[in-house]
Amino acid sequence: MNYLLKTSSARKDITSRSGGSTRYNIGQEGIAASSVHLPTLPEQQKIAAFLTAVDGRQAGLRRQVAALERYKRGVMQGVCGEGADGRWVKVKVSEVYSFFSTNSLSWAQLNYDSGKYRNIHYGDIHTQFSQYLDVRHASVPYINMDVTMKDAAYKHPVQAGDILLADASEDVNDIGKATEVVDAGNIPLYAGLHTIHARPKQGTIAPEFGTLLFQSPTFRRQVYTAIHEG
Incomplete structure (x- = not known):
């Protein structure tokens, strides 16, 4: 029944x-x-x-x-986290990652049809991308042709190994959500609105390990602390 x-x-x-x-x-x-x-x-x-x-x-x-x-x-x-053995060293994120400016393009300045450049919007980090992003197999919008691209936000295209974090969310648990780019595709890709663009310094982070660091309980606790103290 x-x-x-x-x-x-x-x-x-x-x-x-x-x-x-x-x-x-x-x-x-x-x-x-x-x-x-x-x-x-x-x-x-x-x-x-x-x-x-x-x-x-x-x-x-x-x-x-x-x-x-x-x-x-x-x-x-x-x-x-705390379970790491004594051979591990505690470092600040800034010691192993470089950070680049990001643009503030809205959805109105993006499209899914065509363009010379692609752009990561923080909304996609929340709703579409997993911990690893292969642009070849993801739906990533293009930047509209009439957008002027001259400031610092466009000096450093996203490349494989980069980490993109969402710096805003309606849910506090999703602030700082990260995705690691494993393949940026063959069209220049940029980090957009409400994203943080981090690139590992040479010889410090193994491929596909960075996103695990940004998901670790140790890092997440510090994000929560920074949110509530900000």
Whole structure:
């Protein structure tokens, strides 16, 4: 019955019988009067067994993903935080990263059709990009042709290995969210509105390790402190 009541036809019938304004509700009579398509009993048993097995598989996968996430957090805590062994040195981010100016182009100055240059908007860091960004396989907007590009924000195009952080968000937990560029593509790419553009100094950060540092609990705690003290 649980599966039957979740079918689109049953849900549509139930919804049509529900009432309310900002919150919908339905009574016993509405449920009882709704109709469902009922297969034979043997078919019901086969369908229920199959879907129950699928649900079990999904639950198992979710547990595996959760376990991997916990393991990942533990590893990051160990290798990027207090658990690091004595051979590791504590440094300021400015000792291993150089920072470059970024532009302040709005969405109105960008497009997804064509252009000579591409631009990273902080909104995409929040909604589209993962911890690693391969521009060849991502939807990155172009800068409109009528935009003047003469100030310091355009002196240092983004390149592989660079870190882009979002310096603003409606959710405090997303401030400082970072993505590492693993491939910047073949069109000049720039860091845009509400982004921080960091580049590892030569010989200090291994490829694809930088983004892990910026996700580490140690760094995140300092971001939270800086936000609340700012």
